Amino acid sequence: MSDPQLIVDDLHVRFRTPQRIVHAVRGVSFTVGREKVGIVGESGSGKSTVGRAILRLTAPNATVSARRMAFQSVDLAGASENAMLKVRGRRIGMIMQDPRYALDPVMRVGEQIGEALDGRGLSGAERRARVLAMLEAVRIRNPQRVYDLYPHEVSGGMGQRIMIAMMLLPEPDLMIADEPTSALDVTVRMQVLAILDELVTNRGLGLIFISHDLNLVASFCDRVLIMYAGRIVEECRAEDLAAAQHPYTRGLLASLPRIDARRERLSVLQRDPAWLND
Amino acid sequence: MTEPAMIDVNTLRISFGHGASLVHAVDGVSFTVREGETFGLVGESGCGKSTVLRALCGLNPAWSGDISIAGAALARPPDRAFFRRVQMVFQDPYGSLHPRHTVNTTLGEPLAIHGIGDRDRRIVEVLEQVGLGPAFRYRYPHQLSGGQRQRLAIARALILEPRVLLLDEPTSALDVSVQAEILNLLTDLRRARGLTCILVSHDLAVVAHMCNRLAVMMQGRIVEELDVAALAEGRTATEYGTGLLTASRGYDRRLAAAFVEKTEE
Ligand SMILES: Nc1ncnc2c1ncn2[C@@H]1O[C@H](COP(=O)(O)OP(=O)(O)OP(=O)(O)O)[C@@H](O)[C@H]1O
Ligand SMILES: Nc1ncnc2c1ncn2[C@@H]1O[C@H](COP(=O)(O)OP(=O)(O)OP(=O)(O)O)[C@@H](O)[C@H]1O
Ligand SMILES: [Mg+2]
Ligand SMILES: [Mg+2]
Numbered sequence: 218m219s220d221p222q223l224i225v226d227d228l229h230v231r232f233r234t235p236q237r238i239v240h241a242v243r244g245v246s247f248t249v250g251r252e253k254v255g256i257v258g259e260s261g262s263g264k265s266t267v268g269r270a271i272l273r274l275t276a277p278n279a280t281v282s283a284r285r286m287a288f289q290s291v292d293l294a295g296a297s298e299n300a301m302l303k304v305r306g307r308r309i310g311m312i313m314q315d316p317r318y319a320l321d322p323v324m325r326v327g328e329q330i331g332e333a334l335d336g337r338g339l340s341g342a343e344r345r346a347r348v349l350a351m352l353e354a355v356r357i358r359n360p361q362r363v364y365d366l367y368p369h370e371v372s373g374g375m376g377q378r379i380m381i382a383m384m385l386l387p388e389p390d391l392m393i394a395d396e397p398t399s400a401l402d403v404t405v406r407m408q409v410l411a412i413l414d415e416l417v418t419n420r421g422l423g424l425i426f427i428s429h430d431l432n433l434v435a436s437f438c439d440r441v442l443i444m445y446a447g448r449i450v451e452e453c454r455a456e457d458l459a460a461a462q463h464p465y466t467r468g469l470l471a472s473l474p475r476i477d478a479r480r481e482r483l484s485v486l487q488r489d490p491a492w493l494n495d
Numbered sequence: 496m497t498e499p500a501m502i503d504v505n506t507l508r509i510s511f512g513h514g515a516s517l518v519h520a521v522d523g524v525s526f527t528v529r530e531g532e533t534f535g536l537v538g539e540s541g542c543g544k545s546t547v548l549r550a551l552c553g554l555n556p557a558w559s560g561d562i563s564i565a566g567a568a569l570a571r572p573p574d575r576a577f578f579r580r581v582q583m584v585f586q587d588p589y590g591s592l593h594p595r596h597t598v599n600t601t602l603g604e605p606l607a608i609h610g611i612g613d614r615d616r617r618i619v620e621v622l623e624q625v626g627l628g629p630a631f632r633y634r635y636p637h638q639l640s641g642g643q644r645q646r647l648a649i650a651r652a653l654i655l656e657p658r659v660l661l662l663d664e665p666t667s668a669l670d671v672s673v674q675a676e677i678l679n680l681l682t683d684l685r686r687a688r689g690l691t692c693i694l695v696s697h698d699l700a701v702v703a704h705m706c707n708r709l710a711v712m713m714q715g716r717i718v719e720e721l722d723v724a725a726l727a728e729g730r731t732a733t734e735y736g737t738g739l740l741t742a743s744r745g746y747d748r749r750l751a752a753a754f755v756e757k758t759e760e
Contacts, residue, residue, distance in 0.1 A: 260642025260670045314641045373586045374540025399667040403742035411751035429670045436745030472675035474704035483675035
């Protein structure tokens with residue numbers, strides 16, 4: 218593990234709802250260096266919330282607290298909103314889980330991606346060229362056509378690649394990628410992941426890779442954190458994921474369908490209340 | 496194999512835009528799905544899978560070719576009874592859910608539109624089926640995680656008890672254990688109600704688990720159709736189909752480089 222760029226220590230996030238307080242993240246601690254850290258885990262276990270909390274993008278009904286949350290020299294927990302504006306998108310990018318929702322519905326996608334280059338003193342033509350090159354890099358077949366489309370006119374996987382292009386343009390030091398490739402066919406996925414992989418290896422990007430795809434995380438990432446009910450219940454080297462020990466992780470592995478071994482029913486997880494406390 | 500055709504699609508064509516931005520999103524697609532069968536659609540991102548499904552459920556009237564469902568030609572626009580028989584689970588649940596409607600309203604609305612009674616019981620029951628407890632009943636979409644929203648979208652499609660279910664990446668936002676629960680639920684419904692499904696997915700293991708047959712699409716066309724036994728044994732007929740199988744094994748830096756070269760040719 219290289220020296221940590223991001224330090225998260227004892228992070229808690231609570232949501233106020235009319236019925237009760239949802240304690241969505243319950244004491245999460247981890248670090249990220251110039252490496253690929255996967256986060257897998259139960260739906261609703263708080264993965265996206267951790268990602269958003271790092272950038273202070275949680276919903277208005279959220280309360281975030283942490284013993285320490287820092288990125289390089291920036292104290293993310295204490296920084297002013299102004300300071301956060303300089304971090305968000307520029308030094309830390311986040312690829313959101315629902316790209317077509319995260320995009321502005323009434324703005325052409327090319328122009329939206331171009332906004333990531335604001336304040337660089339580029340001419341309109343230079344900007345357009347940079348955006349088209351980036352769309353091509355993420356394997357969009359016809360960048361010229363897609364530049365002028367609105368978000369509802371692109372397919373699910375095109376939306377994801379548009380989001381990735383937008384986040385890569387400012388060349389951030391840390392990328393939080395929330396299910397960035399779930400809508401891509403596996404051959405395009407491989408190519409897009411190769412771009413991220415290259416940035417980690419050659420430019421020292423730190424990557425947080427949130428995904429439900431256990432095989433993908435095992436083959437792509439360096440380390441994996443496994444979350445359950447707002448906590449990290451296990452951590453291992455990615456290549457050792459298949460040998461993970463926690464019963465929750467074992468249950469996940471057992472419920473995977475396989476191409477070459479058809480079963481009538483898939484095994485489902487028997488959740489144990491004890492997992493909430495260990 | 497003797498079941499009658501539930502869905503019959505013949506030389507379906509759909510295009511968008513004009514002039515330089517014209518795109519033939521679906522370019523002469525034909526396939527048949529028999530009653531009770533689950534048919535898989537896989538292929539390149541942007542090759543027209545969602546566009547095919549949207550036409551089949553009556554959401555895109557601008558198509559040409561022939562579509563018939565349960566032996567009747569698809570009308571434009573379809574009548575109300577059609578929408579009760581054919582339901583779709585959309586690819587991005589966030590975009591298809593009304594942001595200011597609670598779970599309860601989202602599920603109650605189709606029942607009201609179709610004049611179906613006993614709403615309270617049906618809502619509680621379907622929430623239970625998709626593994627969302629009663630605690631979620633009065634939440635708004637933005638107060639749900641990605642996977643919880645997806646389960647809501649599935650519940651909304653199921654609450655009308657359709658005969659045909661069109662599933663666009665139904666489990667890609669779910670953790671694999673919830674995915675297993677949803678796939679088991681779909682298997683049960685298929686058996687209990689003879690449900691006919693089309694399943695779009697990038698996950699070949701999910702397709703192999705759920706489907707009888709599948710079609711591989713590329714740039715608006717079906718390039719290959721095969722049964723799951725052939726898929727399981729790796730007997731694909733096209734280079735693209737074989738590439739999908741290879742890339743399904745996970746990330747491999749060397750393979751990625753090979754794919755890049757191929758597309759740049
Ligand atoms: N604004 C909110 N108000 C109330 N509860 C919320 C809010 N946002 C999220 N939650 C709840 O917090 C928990 C964690 O949500 P989060 O989106 O982080 O899950 P996740 O691990 O990303 O799940 P998924 O894999 O399904 O995307 C969930 O139970 C969710 O319902
Ligand atoms: N309303 C629209 N206006 C213009 N183009 C559109 C529209 N809807 C779809 N398209 C185009 O049609 C093509 C097929 O899109 P579709 O959403 O069917 O792809 P898909 O196979 O579902 O891809 P994915 O796997 O990425 O979801 C894409 O090139 C897309 O940009
Ligand atoms: Mg999430
Ligand atoms: Mg689609």
